[in-house]
Amino acid sequence: MLQFHPLTIAAVEPETEEAVRVTFDVPADLADAYRFVQGQHLTLRTDLDGEDVRRTYSICAGTDEGRLQVAIKKVDGGRFSTWANAALKPGDVLQVLEPTGRFHTVLEPEAQRTYVAFAAGSGITPILSIIRSTLATEPHSRFTLFYGNRTTAGVMFREALEDLKNRFMGRLSLFYLFSREPQDTELFNGRLDAGKARAFCRGLINPQAVDAFFLCGPGGMIEEVKTVLAEAGVPDERIHAELFLTGPAAPPPRRTERPAPAGGTDVTVWLDGRATRFDLSDPDATLLDAALAEGMDLPFACKGGVCCTCRAHLREGEVEMAANYSLEPHEVEEGFILTCQARALSKTVVVDFDKV
DSSP states (O other), rough: OOEEEEEEEEEEEEEEEEEEEEEEEEGGGTTTOOOOOTEEEEEEEEEEEEEEEEEEEEOOOOOSOOOEEEEEEEOOHHHHHHHHHHHHHOOOEEEEOHHHHBOOOOOOOOOEEEEEEEEGGGGGHHHHHHHHHHHHHHTTTEEEEEEESSSSGOOTTTHHHHHHHHTTTTTTTEEEEEOOOOOOOSSGSSSSSHHHHHHHHTTTTTTGGEEEEEEEEHHHHHHHHHHHHHHTTTOGGGGGEEEOOOOOOOOOOSSOOOOTTTEEEEEEEETTTEEEEEEEOOTTTTTTHHHHHHTOOOOSSSSSSSSTTTEEEEEEEEEEEEEOOOOOHHHHTEEEEEEEEEEEOOSSSEEESSSS
C-alpha cells in the first residue's frame, strides 16, 4: 500500500502570479519510493487549524531530471492552494504520499511515435512531465501541444516549454490559445473546445497518424475533445485523459434509486494484512467515509473519483459507484472499486486494499 512520508521542501519558486513550483528534498533511503513515471501525481497532506487537509498535485519534472517537483496554482476558495502560495517556504515539512497515477504510456527509446496533447490551465502540469520525459527518452518521437489559457500572464511553464522547443528543435510544436487576449490568428482565439479541436484535426494534425493523445484540464474541455477525436475515428485506447479537480469534492450522488439493504451492512476492510469489521448503518455514506469515521487510516486524496488513491478490491458483496474517472475497464471487471464513490448495496461487503 502507498504510504505517506515526511518530506522537507527544498525550494518554493514563483511560476505565475497565482502559482508556485515546489521542490522536495528526497532522502536517499526514500529514493526508490519516490521514483515516478511521467504524468503521475503526489498527494500532499498537512494540518490546517486542526483539520487534516489533503490535495493532489501532478509532478511537473521529467523522469530524467533527478528532482521531485509539483506546481500549485491558487484557486478561488482553495484552502490548501491559497495557504501553499502564501505561506509555504523552504525547510517546511509536508506529508507526501508516494507517486501514483496511470496518465502515461510506456516509453521505448527505439520508438518513432507521434504524440498530441490538449491542456487547459493547470492541466499543463502532468503534460509537461510527459513532454519532458518523452522527448528525452524517445529521440525519434515528436510531440504537439495545444494549450489553452485566458491570458499570456496566466500561462504556466511558458519559459520551460519554450526551452524544450529550442532544445528539441523540430520535435516539439507549441500552439497557445487565449480566451481573453486577442491574437493575430483567429484560430487561436477563444476556449479550447470542440470547434477548435475539429479545426486542429483538419489543418494541423492528422488524428489517424497520432499514436497517443493526452487530455488534461476541466471536464468540459476533456469531453468535447474526446468527442471530436471519436468522430475522427481515433480508437479509445489511444486517448488518455485526466480530469483536474480544483478543490475538495462534494459527496457523490446516488446513481440509482436502489435502496441500501434494510438493517445496514456488515463491512470488513483488509489493510496491511489485517481485517477490521464494522457495521455500516448510514445508507448515504460511502465505504471510505464510513471507514474513516470508524478511525481507520485509509489511503485517499481527492474523494472525487479522479486520483485512484482509494482503490480497493471488492472481495465480497455488491456496491454502486457514483463516478469513476480513473479505473480502467479491465480493473472494474476484475472487481476493483473506488471506495470514495462506492455505497453498499448488499448485507455484507468485504474490500481489500492490499491487492494490487
